[in-house]
Amino acid sequence: MKPPPKHAPSRIASTADLRAFQRMMASAIIRPLTADDGLQPRWTDGRPMDEVAAEFIKPNDRLTSFERLQLYSRMYWFRLFDSIRDDCPGLLAALGERAFGRLAQAYLAQYPSRSFTLRNLCSRLERFILEKPRLTAPRTELASEIARFEWAQTVAFDGEARPVIAASHLARTPPSRLRLGLQPYITLLALRHPIDTYVIAVKRRDALRSEASNTPDAAAVVHRAFRRAALPRPRQTHVAVHRHNNRLFYKRLDPAAFRILDALRRGRTLSRAIAAAGPGVKPAQAKAWFTSWTALGWFCARGNKRRRAAS
Amino acid sequence: MPANRFNGHSDYGIGIGLRVPHYAHILSKKPVVDWFEIISENFMVEGGRPLELLDKILEQYRVVQHGVSMYFGSADKPDRAHLKRLKGLVRRTRTPWLSDHLCWGSVDGTYTHDLLPMPYTFAAARRTAEKIRQIRDYVEVPVCVENVSSYAEFHASEMTEWEFLTEVVELADCGILLDVNNIYVSSKNHGFNPYDYVNNVPHHRVGQMHIAGHTKFEKYILDTHDHPVLDPVWKLYAHATRLCGITATLLEWDDKIPSFDEVHNEALKANEFIDGAKKAAV
Numbered sequence: 293m294k295p296p297p298k299h300a301p302s303r304i305a306s307t308a309d310l311r312a313f314q315r316m317m318a319s320a321i322i323r324p325l326t327a328d329d330g331l332q333p334r335w336t337d338g339r340p341m342d343e344v345a346a347e348f349i350k351p352n353d354r355l356t357s358f359e360r361l362q363l364y365s366r367m368y369w370f371r372l373f374d375s376i377r378d379d380c381p382g383l384l385a386a387l388g389e390r391a392f393g394r395l396a397q398a399y400l401a402q403y404p405s406r407s408f409t410l411r412n413l414c415s416r417l418e419r420f421i422l423e424k425p426r427l428t429a430p431r432t433e434l435a436s437e438i439a440r441f442e443w444a445q446t447v448a449f450d451g452e453a454r455p456v457i458a459a460s461h462l463a464r465t466p467p468s469r470l471r472l473g474l475q476p477y478i479t480l481l482a483l484r485h486p487i488d489t490y491v492i493a494v495k496r497r498d499a500l501r502s503e504a505s506n507t508p509d510a511a512a513v514v515h516r517a518f519r520r521a522a523l524p525r526p527r528q529t530h531v532a533v534h535r536h537n538n539r540l541f542y543k544r545l546d547p548a549a550f551r552i553l554d555a556l557r558r559g560r561t562l563s564r565a566i567a568a569a570g571p572g573v574k575p576a577q578a579k580a581w582f583t584s585w586t587a588l589g590w591f592c593a594r595g596n597k598r599r600r601a602a603s
Numbered sequence: 604m605p606a607n608r609f610n611g612h613s614d615y616g617i618g619i620g621l622r623v624p625h626y627a628h629i630l631s632k633k634p635v636v637d638w639f640e641i642i643s644e645n646f647m648v649e650g651g652r653p654l655e656l657l658d659k660i661l662e663q664y665r666v667v668q669h670g671v672s673m674y675f676g677s678a679d680k681p682d683r684a685h686l687k688r689l690k691g692l693v694r695r696t697r698t699p700w701l702s703d704h705l706c707w708g709s710v711d712g713t714y715t716h717d718l719l720p721m722p723y724t725f726a727a728a729r730r731t732a733e734k735i736r737q738i739r740d741y742v743e744v745p746v747c748v749e750n751v752s753s754y755a756e757f758h759a760s761e762m763t764e765w766e767f768l769t770e771v772v773e774l775a776d777c778g779i780l781l782d783v784n785n786i787y788v789s790s791k792n793h794g795f796n797p798y799d800y801v802n803n804v805p806h807h808r809v810g811q812m813h814i815a816g817h818t819k820f821e822k823y824i825l826d827t828h829d830h831p832v833l834d835p836v837w838k839l840y841a842h843a844t845r846l847c848g849i850t851a852t853l854l855e856w857d858d859k860i861p862s863f864d865e866v867h868n869e870a871l872k873a874n875e876f877i878d879g880a881k882k883a884a885v
Contacts, residue, residue, distance in 0.1 A: 293713040304724040304759045311678035313722055313759065314710040321715055350756045352794060354822040360755040363823070368715055405714040408672040408685055409644050452649035477650065538652040 293318060293404070298337065300348035316348065321365045324401050329369075331362045372400055375410040379446060380417070381498055382438045382491040385521055386431060395427045395435075411450070414443055434485055434523065441487040444479035444533035448540055451477030454592035462586070467563040473594035474557045478534045482550060485524040488531050488542040493521040536588055543588075548573045549581045559594065609745050609778025609810035611699030615851035617877075618667070619870045621660065622856070625863040630659055636867065638665040640853045641696070643703075644672050647688040657695070666696045667811075667851075669780075670703035672714070673738060675748060675771075676721045676731045677707040681738055690742045700810055702747040702780040705731070705768060720753035723760040723767035732774030739777060747778035747810040752788040752817075752826035764789065765800045778810035781847070783839045784826065784855075788817050791824045801843045809847040814840055814873065815855040829858035831869050841876040848884075849877050 296319040301309045319336075326332055335344040342358040349357040376396045377384055384392045399420045405413055418439040421428055428435040453475055462470065474480075481487075530550035532543045545553070548569040555565035566578055585591065606612045618638035621629075628634070639660060646657050660666060670689070673681075693701065706718040721727055739746040750768055762770070772779055781804065783797075790797035814837075816830025832840075832854070844850065854870035 293711040300759075302759065304722050305726045307678050307726065307730045310722070310724075310727050310730055311710065313757075314678055314707055317719065318710045318713065318715055321717075321719075322713070348757055348759065350758055352756075352792070359822075363754045364717065364719065368717055371716055405716060406712055408682070408709075408714060409647070410716055411648070448651075450648035450651035450653050453651070535651060538655050 295319075296336075302347075313348065317361075317364075320345070320361055321368045322400075322404050323365070324397050325365060325369055329366055331358060331365055369397075369400075372396075372405070372410070372413065375413050376400075376417075379414050380439065380442045382442055382487070382494050383417075383435060385494045385497075386434060386438055386490075386523060387428060391428065395421070398424060398427055411446060414439065414446065418443060431523075437481075437483045437485055437487050438491070441481060441483070441491060441531075441533065444481060445491075445540060447479055448477050448533045448535045451475075453477055453589075454595075456589040457591045457593060459586055462582075462591070467566070468561055470562040471559060471594055472556050472562065473592045474553060475534070475590055475592055476595075478532055478590060480545075480550060480553055480557065481529075481531050481533065482554075483529045483531065484526050486527050486529045487524065488529065488533075488544070490521060490524040492542075497521050534588070534590070546581075548577075552578070552581070553585070553590075607778070607807065607810060609700065609747055609808055610851055611745050613699040613851065615665065615667070615699075615811075617870050617873050618851065618853045619866055620669075620853065620855055620857065621666070622860055624860050625866070626656060628863040630656075632863075633663060634863065634867065636664060638667060638851070640667050640669045643668045643670040643689060643692055643701075646692055646695075647685075654695075661696060666698060667853075668692065668696055668698040668701050669749075669853075670701065671718070672708065672716075673703040674708045675703060675705060675734050675738070676727065677709050677734075678730065679709060679712065681734055681741075686738065686741050693742050693744055698744060700745040700747055700778065701742060702749055702811060704751050705748045705771060706751045718751045720751060720755060720757075721767065722757040723762045723764060725761060725770065728767055728770040728774060731771050732777075735771070735775035735777050739775075745778055745810065746775075747780040748772060748775075749780035749782050749813065750785050750789075752782075752785040752792075754792055754823060754825075756793055763795070763800075765803045769803070769805055772805065772808050777808070779804060779808045780811045780813060781809045781843060781850075782813035782815070783843050784813065784815040784817060784832070784836045787833075787836050787839055788824045788826045797839055798842060801839060801846060806847040809843075809850055811851045811853065812840065812843060812847075813853050813855055814870075827858060828855045832872070837872070837876060840873065841879060844876055844880040845883055849880055852877075 294315060296315040297312045300316040301312050304310050304313055323332055331341050333341055335341050345357040345361045349360050351357045373396055399417055403416045403420060418436050421432060421436045421439055425432040530545040530547055532545055534541055534543060551568045552565045555568040606614050616637040618640055619636060621639040621641045646653050704718045706721060708715050708717050708719050735746055735748065786797045786800045814832050815828045816832055818825045818827040852873050856866045
C-alpha cells in the first residue's frame with residue numbers, strides 16, 4: 293500500500309480523495325496493536341493518535357473517534373491472527389503462544405494480505421521466517437520447514453488439478469522425449485525434520501483436546517498429557533503433500549523417488565529424470581513407483597512456460 | 604414483490620447459509636431447504652474438496668452467491684482475475700442473482716478482509732455505482748448490494764447511510780440486499796431510527812433480505828452472527844416485509860453455529876412475519 297496522506301481529506305469530492313481517505317484509514321487499521329491490544333498512542337509522524345482519528349472519524353456519546361477506529365483495528369488483527377492460527381497449528385505448537393504471536397504480528401506488518409481470500413495469508417510465511425530468523429531462534433530451520441509444510445497442505449486442499457495423462461500415452465512415448473507434469477496441488481518437500489509425523493501428532497492432540505472439551509475433568513487430563521507434541525529430531529525426510537479423492541495425504545518418498553519427481557517437475561525428460569535417481573535404483577523399483585504415482589493421478593500435461601516460471 | 608429484475612425474477616423463499624459444520628448433515632439427510640446462500644470466495648478455488656462439495660449441493664439445492672471481497676466502494680479498479688473467477692463460479696452455480704456489500708476493504712491491492720463503512724459522499728456514490736455496473740456487466744447476472752453494519756461515521760459524509768444506499772443503487776440501477784440486522788446494529792451504534800432507514804430506501808429494488816443475531820456490549824453492538832435473531836430485528840423485518848413485499852430471506856449464522864435443525868428452524872420463524880404481511884396485503 294502506498295503511504296497515507298499527511299491528513300485525511302476533509303472533503304471527498306473525487307476518486308482520488310476517496311483513495312486518500314481509504315489509504316489513511318487502512319494504514320491506521322493495519323498498524324500493529326500495542327501489547328494490550330490498543331491502537332498505538334502516536335501516529336507515524338508523532339502526532340497523538342486520538343488527534344489523527346478525530347480528523348476523519350466522528351465520536352458519538354459513548355465512544356471517542358480513537359475508540360471507534362480501535363474497534364476496527366482490533367477486529368482486523370484478531371481476524372487475521374485467527375486465520376493464521378487455524379492454518380498453522382504445527383507452527384503454533386512448536387513455537388508456543390507468545391513466540392507465535394510475535395511472529396504473526398511481525399509477518400502481517402511486513403506482508404499484509406494481498407489476496408481477496410484469507411486462504412493465501414500464509415503463502416509468504418516461510419520466506420518471512422527465513423528473512424527474520426531472530427523471531428524464531430533457535431528453531432528457525434524447524435519453523436521454516438513447518439511453515440512450508442503447512443502451506444503445502446493449503447495448496448493440496450484446493451489447488452488446481454489438471455487432466456490426468458493416460459497410461460497409454462506414457463507407454464507409447466519414448467522416455468527420451470516424454471516430459472510429464474506433476475499435478476499443481478502436489479508439493480514435494482525435502483526436509484531436515486520429519487514434519488509430517490509432527491503435524492499429525494499435533495492434529496491428534498488438538499482433536500483429542502477438542503473432543504474432551506465437553507467434560508471438564510477429562511479435558512484437564514488430556515491437556516496435561518498433550519500439552520506439547522514432542523518436537524521432531526532432525527532426520528532427512530522426503531515427502532509429497534498431495535490429495536487423493538479430495539482428501540489430504542502425506543506420502544513419504546524414497547530419496548531416489550523424490551529426485552525423479554523433482555526432475556520431472558523441473559521439465560526433465562523421463563529418461564533424464566530416472567537417471568537423476570542415481571545408479572542404485574533398480575528398474576523394478578522405478579516401475580513400482582511409477583505404477584503407484586500413475587494410480588494416484590499425479591501426472592498431467594506440463595503447463596505453459598509462463599505457468600512454469602510462476603511455479 | 605417477491606420476484607423482480609434484481610433477483611432474476613426468482614421466487615426464492617427462506618434460505619440459510621451453507622456452512623461447514625452442516626455439510627455432513629445436508630449431504631446425508633438431504634433436508635428440505637428452499638435455498639442455500641454460499642460465500643462466493645469459499646468456492647473461488649481451483650479444485651479439491653470445496654468444489655466437489657459444491658457440486659453435490661448443486662445437484663439437490665438452489666444456491667445463491669454472496670460475496671465478501673468485491674468491495675464495490677474501494678477506489679481501486681475491479682480486479683480482472685477476481686472477476687474471472689467469480690464469473691466461473693456464477694456459471695457453475697447458475698445463481699439467479701449475486702450480492703456483495705456496500706463497503707470498501709482494500710486499497711492499492713492490500714486487503715483488510717473487513718467490510719469497512721463508506722464515507723457517504725456523492726463522489727463516493729458515483730465511483731461505487733460505476734464499479735457495480737462494470738462488475739454486473741462482466742458477470743452477467745443481477746447484482747444486489749448489501750448495507751453493512753458499522754461502528755464508525757465520518758466527518759466527510761454528506762448524507763445519511765440510507766440516502767447513500769439509494770444514491771448508489773439508483774445510479775447503478777441495481778438491487779438491494781436489505782440486511783435488517785445490520786440496520787438495527789448501525790442504528791444503535793450511530794443513534795438513528797432504524798425505521799427511518801427502512802422507510803426511505805427504494806423498496807422496489809429490494810431483491811433479498813438478511814436476518815441475523817448480534818451481541819450487545821456496554822458501548823456498542825457487534826454484528827456477530829452467533830445468536831438467534833433478536834425481537835427488535837424481527838419487528839424491523841416484519842416492517843420491511845410489509846413495505847417491500849415478501850422477499851427472499853436468508854438467516855446468517857456464522858459463529859458458534861448450532862445444529863442444522865436449530866439454524867433452519869430459526870430461519871423458518873420468518874414465515875410468521877411473511878404470513879402477517881400476506882394477511883395485511885389481502
